[in-house]
Amino acid sequence: MNIDYSYKQPKTLLNKGTGFLAGYSHSLNPYTGCTFGCSYCYVRKMPVSLFRGKEWGTWLDIKKDSAALLHKELLREKKKGPVTIFMSSSTDPYQPAEYKEEITRSLLEVMAEVQPDFLLVQTRSPLVKRDIDLLQKLGNRVRVSMTVETDLDEIRTHFSPSAPPISARIQTLRKLREAGIPTQVAIAPVLPSSEAFPELLRPVVDLVCIDDFFMGDGAHGRRTQQLGIQDKYEELGYSDWYHPEAYQVVARRMRELYPEQQVRISQEGFAPF
Known part of the structure; x- marks a missing residue:
């Protein structure tokens, strides 16, 4: 697939946390667009994608000179009160372009110096290690x-299909845990899984966050419905998994192995601290 890459000079990086991310003071997206291009991504039906006029996953804006801007914004925002950051809400901070561009790494360098009160790094990429x-x-x-x-x-x-294999993500969680980095797994969105799922996760992570299309797409499942994801479930013979209560199957399996407080649902699982 050909990707349309563009370099943009952002006017701001820290955006006010609202809606699903209201527990955070800010969200931070190192890129606009995401070349993982997951079929179920709710951002496909958000203005940032709809107004672009191109298929989600085929374009990417790289926010150049981001580090200097973040340094300035962090100093300003910390004077106003606690700064809690969700990175990222509408892109993966460790998508393939990050290998070369190192935008996310440059932002972490700033945050290691001017530390926010809390930072959640949301990714599906082994590059985070x-x-x-x-x-x-x-x-x-x-x-x-x-x-x-x-x-x-x-x-x-x-x-x-363009996202990293599950095994690589599990190996990355293991490395992060061995390095003393606080981690969690986000089963988000819930896809069909086996009864062995909890045993796979238990050695590599303590916190489990479970979210689905109906709680987590920002529109009570309407955005996902517009993407035709239900058809994929039916084609694969997993129609029972496309249901507002299906997440409870995974939650029950996890709670058989994890203590209740370590299994969190939807917004609670992504909350700071």
Whole structure:
């Protein structure tokens, strides 16, 4: 697939946390667009994508000179009160372009110096382990949330073929944990999985966040419905999994192995601290 890359000079990086992210003072997106191009991504039906006029996953804006801007904004915002940051809400901070561009790494370098009160790094990419040195500097002020929607890689390939394999994400969680980085797994959105899923996760993570299309797409499932995701479930013979109560199957399995307080649902699981 040909990707249309553009370099943009952002006017601002820290955006006020609202809606699903109202528990955060700010959200931070190192890129606009995401070349993982997951079929179920709710951003496909948001203005940032709709007004672009191009297929989600085929374009990417790279926010150049971001570090200097973030340094300035962080100093300003910290004077106003606690700064809690969700990175990222509408892009993956460790998508393939980050290998070369290192925008996310440059932002972490700033945050290691001018530390926010809390930073959640949301990704599905093993590349995050490259920045263990910087994440360690943030101590308990950071948590890495790794998306692992299923333990079945054949399911992953149907819904997000350009995203990293499940095994690579599990290995990354193990490395982060060994390095002392606070981590969690985000089963978000819930995809069909097996009864062995909890056993796969237990050695590598303590916190489990479960979210689905109906709670987490920002429109009570309407955005996902417009994407035709239900058809994919039916084609694969998993129509029972496309249901507002399906997440409870995964939650019940997780709670058989994890203490109740370590299994969190939707917005609660992404909350700071």
